[in-house]
Amino acid sequence: MTSAQNTQGRSLWADAIRKIKKNRIAVVSFWIIIAYIGLAALCAMDLVFTSYSLVDNTIPYQAPSSAHWFGTDLFGRDVLARAAHGTVTSLIVGFVGAGLSVLIGTLLGALAGYFGGLVDELITWFYSTLDNIPYILLLVAFSFVSGPGLKTLCLAIGLTSWVGHCRLVRSEFIKQRGQEYVQGAFSMGASHARRIFVHILPNTLHLILISFSLGFVSAIKSEVILSYLGLGVEPGTPSWGMMISDAKLELSRGVWWGLAAATVFMFFLVLAFTLFNDAVRDATDPKLRDK
Amino acid sequence: MSSNSLIEIKDLTVEFQTDDGTVTAVKKISFDIPKGKTVGLVGESGSGKSVSSLAIMGLIPNPPGKVTTGQILFEGKDLLKNSESQMRKIRGKRISMIFQEPMTSLNPVFTVGDQICESLILHEKMSKAEAWERAIELLDQVGIPNPSERIKSYPHEMSGGQRQRVMIAMAISCNPDLLIADEPTTALDVTIQKQILDLIADLQKKYGMSVLFITHDLGVIADISDEVVVMYRGDIVEKNSTEALFKKPQHPYTKGLLACRPSLDEHPRRLPVVSDFMTPDGKEKTPDQSVLKAAKEIRPISDSQTPLLEIKSLKKHFPLKKGFFGGVQSWVKAVDDVSLTVRKGRTLGLVGESGCGKTTLGRTILRLIEPTAGEVRYNGVDVTGLNKSDMRAMRRKMQIIFQDPYASLNPRMTIGAALMEPMVIHKLGSSKSERLDMAAKLMDRVGLSASMLNRYPHEFSGGQRQRICIARALAVEPEFIICDESVSALDVSIQAQILNLLLELQEELNLTYVFISHDLAVVKFISDEVAVMYNGQVVEMNTAVGIYENPQHDYTKKLLSAIPKGMPKTLLS
Numbered sequence: 073m074t075s076a077q078n079t080q081g082r083s084l085w086a087d088a089i090r091k092i093k094k095n096r097i098a099v100v101s102f103w104i105i106i107a108y109i110g111l112a113a114l115c116a117m118d119l120v121f122t123s124y125s126l127v128d129n130t131i132p133y134q135a136p137s138s139a140h141w142f143g144t145d146l147f148g149r150d151v152l153a154r155a156a157h158g159t160v161t162s163l164i165v166g167f168v169g170a171g172l173s174v175l176i177g178t179l180l181g182a183l184a185g186y187f188g189g190l191v192d193e194l195i196t197w198f199y200s201t202l203d204n205i206p207y208i209l210l211l212v213a214f215s216f217v218s219g220p221g222l223k224t225l226c227l228a229i230g231l232t233s234w235v236g237h238c239r240l241v242r243s244e245f246i247k248q249r250g251q252e253y254v255q256g257a258f259s260m261g262a263s264h265a266r267r268i269f270v271h272i273l274p275n276t277l278h279l280i281l282i283s284f285s286l287g288f289v290s291a292i293k294s295e296v297i298l299s300y301l302g303l304g305v306e307p308g309t310p311s312w313g314m315m316i317s318d319a320k321l322e323l324s325r326g327v328w329w330g331l332a333a334a335t336v337f338m339f340f341l342v343l344a345f346t347l348f349n350d351a352v353r354d355a356t357d358p359k360l361r362d363k
Numbered sequence: 364m365s366s367n368s369l370i371e372i373k374d375l376t377v378e379f380q381t382d383d384g385t386v387t388a389v390k391k392i393s394f395d396i397p398k399g400k401t402v403g404l405v406g407e408s409g410s411g412k413s414v415s416s417l418a419i420m421g422l423i424p425n426p427p428g429k430v431t432t433g434q435i436l437f438e439g440k441d442l443l444k445n446s447e448s449q450m451r452k453i454r455g456k457r458i459s460m461i462f463q464e465p466m467t468s469l470n471p472v473f474t475v476g477d478q479i480c481e482s483l484i485l486h487e488k489m490s491k492a493e494a495w496e497r498a499i500e501l502l503d504q505v506g507i508p509n510p511s512e513r514i515k516s517y518p519h520e521m522s523g524g525q526r527q528r529v530m531i532a533m534a535i536s537c538n539p540d541l542l543i544a545d546e547p548t549t550a551l552d553v554t555i556q557k558q559i560l561d562l563i564a565d566l567q568k569k570y571g572m573s574v575l576f577i578t579h580d581l582g583v584i585a586d587i588s589d590e591v592v593v594m595y596r597g598d599i600v601e602k603n604s605t606e607a608l609f610k611k612p613q614h615p616y617t618k619g620l621l622a623c624r625p626s627l628d629e630h631p632r633r634l635p636v637v638s639d640f641m642t643p644d645g646k647e648k649t650p651d652q653s654v655l656k657a658a659k660e661i662r663p664i665s666d667s668q669t670p671l672l673e674i675k676s677l678k679k680h681f682p683l684k685k686g687f688f689g690g691v692q693s694w695v696k697a698v699d700d701v702s703l704t705v706r707k708g709r710t711l712g713l714v715g716e717s718g719c720g721k722t723t724l725g726r727t728i729l730r731l732i733e734p735t736a737g738e739v740r741y742n743g744v745d746v747t748g749l750n751k752s753d754m755r756a757m758r759r760k761m762q763i764i765f766q767d768p769y770a771s772l773n774p775r776m777t778i779g780a781a782l783m784e785p786m787v788i789h790k791l792g793s794s795k796s797e798r799l800d801m802a803a804k805l806m807d808r809v810g811l812s813a814s815m816l817n818r819y820p821h822e823f824s825g826g827q828r829q830r831i832c833i834a835r836a837l838a839v840e841p842e843f844i845i846c847d848e849s850v851s852a853l854d855v856s857i858q859a860q861i862l863n864l865l866l867e868l869q870e871e872l873n874l875t876y877v878f879i880s881h882d883l884a885v886v887k888f889i890s891d892e893v894a895v896m897y898n899g900q901v902v903e904m905n906t907a908v909g910i911y912e913n914p915q916h917d918y919t920k921k922l923l924s925a926i927p928k929g930m931p932k933t934l935l936s
Binding site: 080 | 766
């Protein structure tokens, strides 16, 4: 204890990262997610799978072959390339949609949980009302009003799916605000903003992160559902939802590869996110610490 | 093996696998529990006492824990060789256990009757009706009034003391040969603690069972145990009959433990601590003369007369029940018309049991909770009337140190950041490096190394964290500090160090304290004056010595008589 040089402490985050690194499934999942992001970036810059919009009317609905691993669609476009480019749509919807909803949910949840009283009642009333309208109906209504498109999709998902995050953050703030360290900050003269942002928020961040990643998965699924209903991205934009939507006609003709490609791409992304999420939860849960 | 021992532990080693390697919780310990006797197992947190008891129950979680060597002979048969299903027949029937926290060790969705019946039906093969009859009998034996009605209660309908009685009723329901009591009174008030200790002693005699009583406080077991085993860092450092151990402790650690508990008969300058008797590696050490002298000297009561804090008819009422239209129909009067004066440089002790309003009073003084009515004057200024920015400035002068050092530091802030935060808020120090310097000095002041500033709270022990909390309170150079049960969560040996530190700081910085505690011995040691609270009111106030020598109010008398004497009865006369 009397060592002369400064001992560097290990923060709870550093601790969590160390635990995640030890978890092989988590590490693999993490790299799969990174690979998807890398793929999306390359596709967005048009560096790989550049043939995704190349129409070739001579080869419609070709079965998988060495030239087209996942076959071709109605317009003779390469299905694999389209699925790869669908990643861009999915990731944008996932990050922006879930990000927006987490932002709204965290802000309102923090205010409601921290201040309580009238603020809490108003916010609770608001989200309870919103929550009583079926989620998909809200999404549909929103898409109808502002027309299809990626921007609408992100906004629709962000503005309608924050209730869960809000509930979670609210309850965590209620729990944390009574803790002695927050009381201690109060007795020190700390302002509301300081108590909310410097003290309580960092202690709920791990839950917000987990909530975000669950939201991410459900935003991707929402995109697929909305596109299937014809309310998603503009026709022509490569998206897994559009591919699955197209499959409803194709399957009867025995064309299964469009559905297969979209499903395979989605499956691994969702699986990786879910497994990584579990690992993060295990590593950051304070109840599992010191055991 | 001696024929009269129920349990013989031989060379028991328990190891835990952690991220940082193997930790040996218990190393090669051996001790006996004789039939029909009470053995006290004493040690600080982390000494391995709970692990030893879990090993007897076969409840070491595996992984990460593992018994690597040794035997636990129960009537000559090694428990460690038993299969899980064999152990299940022993657990609850032959060996049973009660825990520290009566609030969480009962299942909240079942009535207490259901919970007591469960083991009777399981182990004694009783019918539901028979078990119910027996459960009523048991509740009667553990002193629950009107047992045939109370048996239908749910845990939340009972007080902490009553729940602990229910736990004891469950534990003795199958006439066990051994009852393991793991800190059963630590979470309870002194008056309830005494009742529970008496109850365990009575039941032990009545049923002739053996009791293994685990505690961190030697004082608690002096009255009820026949033998004492002292553990330190996974080792047994001393075992002896209670009388011999208290009369002539052999190991320096035991000596330190006995000396560091504040006693009711003295009012010394400083408490001896374990490190006065023992070097860090466990070697004996003769305490300095100055230490012994300070422990013998009577601390003079500060003669300061200038009032620093004046509280006049302070009230805090919480609404309990609201009517249909939102009107409040009944109130909890947590603080009900309290008037007190604290003089500059003095310490006012505030004692009372849980729920008496002492914590609410402390927080109302600091306006962490807004008072319902009344006045708090600090240096003549009415604190209750200050506006937001004046109040913020006032907070620099008035600080608080909380009970739980684990909860009172932000787990995601380094110690350095935590110490510098109040300086930033109150604009002390002109630059970061100056504040860092100040933080380093504070660490030094509370007996910690400045090299630890980059660490996080979870890397410190409870005692160290409480030192950090003190340093943080001192960061704004306050004049007045409220200590709210600031040492109650600490082991006795650490408690003495923190109390000494608080006294040193008071002398050096001329601080004024309000010291809130349920522990009368601690309050007496640190306070100049003592106020006794009961049901939201101050029922008695006197000098620290006066109140113990000449208690006036019935409640004060009851409190005083409930304090464990810290000595076996035979040695007291």
